[in-house]
Amino acid sequence: MEFVEDSEIADVLKDFRIEPVADGDLMRMRMVETDAAVRLVVRAGDAEIGDVEGMTVIDSPPERLPDILEGVLHRLHLEQVLIIPLAKWRDVFDAVAFSLADNEDWQEVDAAATVELNRRDPLLCRPADFATLQALLEALLADAETLEHGVTLITPDRPLVVEVDPSGVLRLTLATQVLADEVADLVGIA
Numbered sequence: 001m002e003f004v005e006d007s008e009i010a011d012v013l014k015d016f017r018i019e020p021v022a023d024g025d026l027m028r029m030r031m032v033e034t035d036a037a038v039r040l041v042v043r044a045g046d047a048e049i050g051d052v053e054g055m056t057v058i059d060s061p062p063e064r065l066p067d068i069l070e071g072v073l074h075r076l077h078l079e080q081v082l083i084i085p086l087a088k089w090r091d092v093f094d095a096v097a098f099s100l101a102d103n104e105d106w107q108e109v110d111a112a113a114t115v116e117l118n119r120r121d122p123l124l125c126r127p128a129d130f131a132t133l134q135a136l137l138e139a140l141l142a143d144a145e146t147l148e149h150g151v152t153l154i155t156p157d158r159p160l161v162v163e164v165d166p167s168g169v170l171r172l173t174l175a176t177q178v179l180a181d182e183v184a185d186l187v188g189i190a
Contacts, residue, residue: 001109001129003121009082009154016159016175026086027120029152031161031173038180042068042187044168055171058187062168066138069153069162069170071186073130076179078157081133082122086163087148090117092140095149095166099139105132140166 013019017032031037039055044062060068073081085092093110100106109123109132125133140149144166153162159175172187174180 001105001123001125001132003112003116004082004124006121009122009156012082012154012156015156016154018154018159018161026147026150027084028086028163029084029154029161031159031175034175036176038172038174038177040170040172040174040180040187042170042172047165047168049169049171060187062141065141065168065170066134068186069137069164070130070134072162072172072183073133075183075186076155076158076160078155079127080156081125081130082154082156083125083133083136084122084152084154085120086150086152088118088120089113089123091148092144092151093117095144096136096139099143100135103132103135105129106135137164140164141168 017034018029019032021028021030041049041055041057042060042065043049043057044060044065049057093113096106140151141164144150147165147167149166151164153164154160158179160179161173163171165171174183
């Protein structure tokens, strides 16, 4: 895992029509809506999901959320995943510090993050990093409490945006129905 500059992902954002949208102190990534885009929300328990217009809402047991995320990453055969914090990295690192204290790979990222903590630069993950990414996502869903601890996942491999809301919500925007069909059984709409 390595941090990359915002400027290094500008082409990915442009190609997939993803734009950053300020939401108070948060910076959320949104795919510019098209008729072909599919918006899914996977909700654990009674988690608040906000406006659901144009979305398919799927209820899921909380313990399945990390498996759904892992399944989507593997099913789509992604070579790179970019993690972008909704607030600042400090919020994310503070939320997972206890759970990932014994994870050596995460500790390497943590040690390298000193200058990144007050920023939002993306963290690049490759397949060799996916176990660490999975541990991070599990820790966020288990320990984090607010949207400030959340992250967005995008990839240069496929046009999708996945927002991980630690309150127990996954918001997926997939650019096409074909892409949505690839992950339909994983999110519970097969």
